[in-house]
Amino acid sequence: MIKKTLLALGLISMIFPLAAYASEADIANLTMGLDSLWIMLAFILVLLMQGGFILLEAGSTRMKNAGHVAGKTIFTVGLAAIVYWAVGYGVAFGSSGINGFMGWGEFFFSPATEVLEGESFPASVFFLFQLAFAAISLSIAWGGFAERAKLGSYVIFTLFYVSFIYPIVAHWIWGGGWLAEHGAQDFAGSTVVHLSGAVAALVATILLKPRIGKFNKDGSPNEILGHNQVFTALSVLLLWVGWFGFNAGSTVAIGDGFFAYVGFTTMIAAGAGGVSALLISWAVSGKADITSMLNGVLGGLVAITASCAFVDPWAAAVIGLIAGVLVFYSVKMFEKLKIDDPIYALSVHGMAGVWGTIANGIFATQALAEKVGIGQGGLIDTGSFKQLWVQIESVVFAGVFVAVSSFIVLGIMKKVMGFRVTEEQEIVGLDLSEHGVYGYPEQLTKSEKA
Numbered sequence: 001m002i003k004k005t006l007l008a009l010g011l012i013s014m015i016f017p018l019a020a021y022a023s024e025a026d027i028a029n030l031t032m033g034l035d036s037l038w039i040m041l042a043f044i045l046v047l048l049m050q051g052g053f054i055l056l057e058a059g060s061t062r063m064k065n066a067g068h069v070a071g072k073t074i075f076t077v078g079l080a081a082i083v084y085w086a087v088g089y090g091v092a093f094g095s096s097g098i099n100g101f102m103g104w105g106e107f108f109f110s111p112a113t114e115v116l117e118g119e120s121f122p123a124s125v126f127f128l129f130q131l132a133f134a135a136i137s138l139s140i141a142w143g144g145f146a147e148r149a150k151l152g153s154y155v156i157f158t159l160f161y162v163s164f165i166y167p168i169v170a171h172w173i174w175g176g177g178w179l180a181e182h183g184a185q186d187f188a189g190s191t192v193v194h195l196s197g198a199v200a201a202l203v204a205t206i207l208l209k210p211r212i213g214k215f216n217k218d219g220s221p222n223e224i225l226g227h228n229q230v231f232t233a234l235s236v237l238l239l240w241v242g243w244f245g246f247n248a249g250s251t252v253a254i255g256d257g258f259f260a261y262v263g264f265t266t267m268i269a270a271g272a273g274g275v276s277a278l279l280i281s282w283a284v285s286g287k288a289d290i291t292s293m294l295n296g297v298l299g300g301l302v303a304i305t306a307s308c309a310f311v312d313p314w315a316a317a318v319i320g321l322i323a324g325v326l327v328f329y330s331v332k333m334f335e336k337l338k339i340d341d342p343i344y345a346l347s348v349h350g351m352a353g354v355w356g357t358i359a360n361g362i363f364a365t366q367a368l369a370e371k372v373g374i375g376q377g378g379l380i381d382t383g384s385f386k387q388l389w390v391q392i393e394s395v396v397f398a399g400v401f402v403a404v405s406s407f408i409v410l411g412i413m414k415k416v417m418g419f420r421v422t423e424e425q426e427i428v429g430l431d432l433s434e435h436g437v438y439g440y441p442e443q444l445t446k447s448e449k450a
Contacts, residue, residue: 035253036121039129042249046132049242050077052235053139058439059231060343061147064429066227067439072151073139076158080135083162085109088134089127091167093175100178102164103171121252129249130170133193136246137166140197141406143345144204147211148426151434153419160409161200169196169398183375183387184394185364187262188250190306190356191394196402198350202339203406208420210340212427221335224342229290236294240270243301247308258309258371265308265316266301272320273300273327273352280328295331296324298348303356307363309372315363322359323352357395361388 050073058069086108094103111124138161145153172179173186186192215221226232248263277296281289300320307319330347339346364387366377378387413419420426425433432438 031255032115032119032121035255036115036125038254038259039121039125039249039252042245043125043128043132045242045245045249046129046136047077049132049136049239049246050074050139052238052242053136053142055231055235055238057142057146057343059228059233059235060226062224062429063227063440064431064438065147066431067437068151068430068434069146070439071435072154073142076138076142076154077135079155079158080138080162081131083159084131084134084167085127087163088167089130091164092130092134092170097171097176100172100176100181102168102177103175126252129252133189133246134162134166134170137189137193137197138162140194140345140349141200141204143198143341143343143349144201145208146342147430148208148420149204150417150419150421151430152417153413156413156417156419157200157204157409161406165200165402165405165409166192166196169402172398173394179390179394179397180374182390182393184390185310185360185369185372185375185387186306186357186394187309187372188247188305190302190353191398194302194305194349195353195357195395195399198345198348198353199399199402200406201341201345202350203403203410205340205346207407207410207414210338211342212423214340215338219338221338226342232291232294236297239298240301243270243305247305251309262308265311265313266304268313268316269300269304269308269320269323270297271300272317273297273303273324276321276324277328278324280325284328292328292331295327295344295348299323299327299352302349302352303359305353306356307360310360310364310368310375310378312363312365315359319356319359319363323355326351326355354395354399358388358391361385361391 054070054073057073058066061069089109090105090107091102094105094107096104098104109127111122111127115122138158141157141161142154170192171177173184173192174180211224213222214224243266244263247266248259251259251262253259274293274297277299278288278293281287281292300323303319303323304316308316311319327344327347330351331341331344334341334346341347360375360378362378362380364375364378365381369376369387375390376382376384376387379385410419421430421433429438
């Protein structure tokens with residue numbers, strides 16, 4: 001027995017140095033492979049969020065437009081992929097930048113088939129991940145088009161939004177642009193993705209004007225209920241799950257487990273947003289409004305998207321709580337301003353996006369800012385207003401740029417081609433008027449016969 005044990009120990013002592021040597025040689029490849037796999041998984045999660053947007057927009061609008069919502073979402077994601085490959089990625093991350101304003105190069109992007117020296121993961125998987133973000137921002141913008149825009153409008157606006165409008169903001173903050181040089185903190189896109197999409201939606205809904213029947217002659221609003229609240233709830237769950245690819249995936253690495261911390265703060269803020277929105281709706285109206293609660297969850301997710309890697313857990317809860325309340329009251333504010341926002345994109349993605357970005361300037365810790373390598377701690381941790389000012393700067397300049405550029409594109413479209421359907425087409429529904437078939441053919445054809 002002793003001889004066998006000594007023999008085994010001898011063999012292990014001979015093999016172990018070889019194994020150690022092999023692991024040292026392969027550790028970089030192993031790390032790269034795991035990180036690449038994580039980014040690919042995050043891309044898949046973010047891409048699947050489009051299913052959430054389909055259900056969110058369809059559930060929040062009327063049955064006669066459901067097929068249109070689903071079809072145009074899939075089509076525009078496909079079109080966005082082509083446009084981003086041809087132009088958008090080069091504008092966002094092109095190696096030859098133009099004075100910090102936009103990237104240049106890498107158009108019709110053709111990545112290497114393997115990882116190049118000095119790279120932590122393949123350029124192709126980074127492209128896919130960034131493409132998914134661009135497509136999400138585009139889908140947010142569609143909230144301002146809902147139930148009244150021509151299909152051709154989606155095509156034209158996709159070309160401009162994905163090739164220049166969104167990528168320029170992405171370059172400013174993520175691509176080494178001028179806001180990045182100032183230390184702007186937007187870890188996964190409260191401003192780049194959500195605020196940009198919401199501002200484009202705001203411009204669209206102002207130019208399109210409200211849906212027929214939304215407001216009375218005296219300006220008082222009528223509630224146009226969505227046709228399926230179960231769809232809306234399921235959409236929030238799908239988006240919530242996808243958000244872990246959105247936020248935690250933005251670490252683009254799994255090495256020290258920091259991605260799990262980012263996921264943790266994301267979960268806390270989302271829960272806090274849902275709770276605060278439900279409670280405030282209950283206190284104000286006497287009823288626990290389900291739509292407000294669902295919007296609160298999304299508002300919490302949007303708000304924490306900028307700060308998920310920069311704040312302590314208690315701050316994540318505060319950010320989510322404030323986001324839920326902010327979303328509830330901003331919905332009422334936009335309605336008083338006679339702005340028709342069918343899927344609440346302006347409140348959920350716009351107002352919560354603004355709050356989430358500015359919140360970094362208040363709650364970010366110096367330790368986490370140093371860990372991420374962007375900016376500095378916020379007002380509470382450092383006593384300095386510097387980061388808060390940078391965050392406000394990000395919101396103002398990104399918002400104004402998207403607003404002006406979207407107004408130019410959509411304003412020209414309105415003059416040249418008109419991008420709202422006719423009154424008759426809107427009453428009939430976009431399923432029939434734009435596609436010639438109902439999304440719910442059995443139910444709607446029966447109701448017509450009746």
